[in-house]
Amino acid sequence: MASRARPRSASLAALGIGLALAGCAASPPPPSRLSEEALGFNQRAAQAYERGDLAKARPLYERALEIDASIDSIEGIAVNSLSLARVDQALGDADAAHRHLDRVLETAAAAGWRAEAAARKAQLYLAGGDAARADEWVGRAQTLCGTCRAQAAILNLGARIALARGQPALALQRAERALQLPASDDARAERANAQRILGEAKIAQQRHASPTIGSPPAAVR
């Protein structure tokens, strides 16, 4: 019996493995035609942005956003809204940028996208001279981000806001945290930014300790 049962159990095991492999081999649902169209607009908009052609990038992102909204693609809405906010920020239209970012924050998009939205709002407030609200929004971004792809950028932004608020020690702390993150090709620019902020923060600390450092002599003034 035992000799007959062994082949049977082996056959059952082989059948199970085959079924499992068949399940793995099943093709995922192919992307819809609208998704592909939205992807095309998004890619063409990114190419226009890289060329510096913001006027062309904006309508392309808007078209991609419309398509993603029509098919309820939450990720697509978040991605294109974030990009539109960046374009509007570059074009100097802070109100439009805030509207796009608020839309991202209102959706159930991944925390990483919402963290980037909050960080961009912090940038907009910082550029508008409202460092306190910028600090508030960068805190939300850090909370949402965790280990998202913009972690280093959010830390550096927080360091810049701290510098703007006259807290060079806090800026040093945040910039050093950014430097301690794992190095990667994507984070190379932010590592450089962190070094720059460290330098500025140290100068600011020394200036606070000795107000004459970095200032021209009274005779020259």
Next chain:
Amino acid sequence: MKIFAEHDNRFEGLELKTGLFLLLAAFLIGAGILAALVRQGVFTQTTHLHFVANSAQGIGKGMAVQLFGFKIGAVDALNLEPDGTVRVGLLVQTEYLRLINQDSTARIAKEGLIGASLIEIVPGPAPSRPVAENGVLKYERATDFSSVAEELSAQLRPILADLKQFAESANRPDGDVRVALGNFRRFTGEMSEAAKRTAKLADNADRQLSGVLAKADKAVGKVDATFDKASATMDNLGSALAGLDRKLPELLLKLDRTLANVEAASAAAAEDLPPALRDARVLAKEGRTIVDGAKHSWPINTMLAEPREQALPLGSFDGVASPTP
């Protein structure tokens, strides 16, 4: 008489000889008188003409009448008319009357500048009938030497006055002539200096021109050498062209055959190519379908990243300049 004849035979027939002598003398005298009469025109047929002048000055009886330079008659009468005019009668030979038309004009002329005065008949320019017996001619007084002299004198008088004034001016030290002469003398002196300078300049130019000509000679020599080289090159080119000319027909024949082959190949390709293109298009489409299917199949789909929409990366310095505390 016989006595004389007896002693000298030369007295023989003396009476006859004397008679012959007297007869010959009488004949000669008569011939002379006849000749004089003929010469006086006694036997020539004449016609009377006349004209009316303002004055008889310069006109005399017997004055010759000429037509075309030939004497055809003479003045035979001068009469002062009651109205103060002078009627001048002419006696002309009838045979010349046909040359004198009714528009002819009589005028006083002179033979040469200071010759004798005469009446000259000038026929009218328009053809008309000859003048009739006792016909009247028009008269005009021709310009004679005295009147010419008077006109000349009248014209020369102001010129002479100007010459006199000029001479007086030339004699004055401060006159225009003396001043002009002084200026002209200075001008000629300056011209002399200028001529000297010009001659000097010409010498310099001559020397420089000589140098230029020497350089030009050298340049021409170089050009000659260049032409020689060019001639040699042209000779080579000519020989090359001759060779090409010999080979060209053969090349053209080969080219013609090649083109024929290309044409045949093109014709064949025109038949075969469109179906081949259609097949290639279908093949590419099927290939893409296969690749797409493979990309979405396990395990390849696990190796390939699904293309997704990307957001622009967040940068810590996006949109704002570095803050300066």
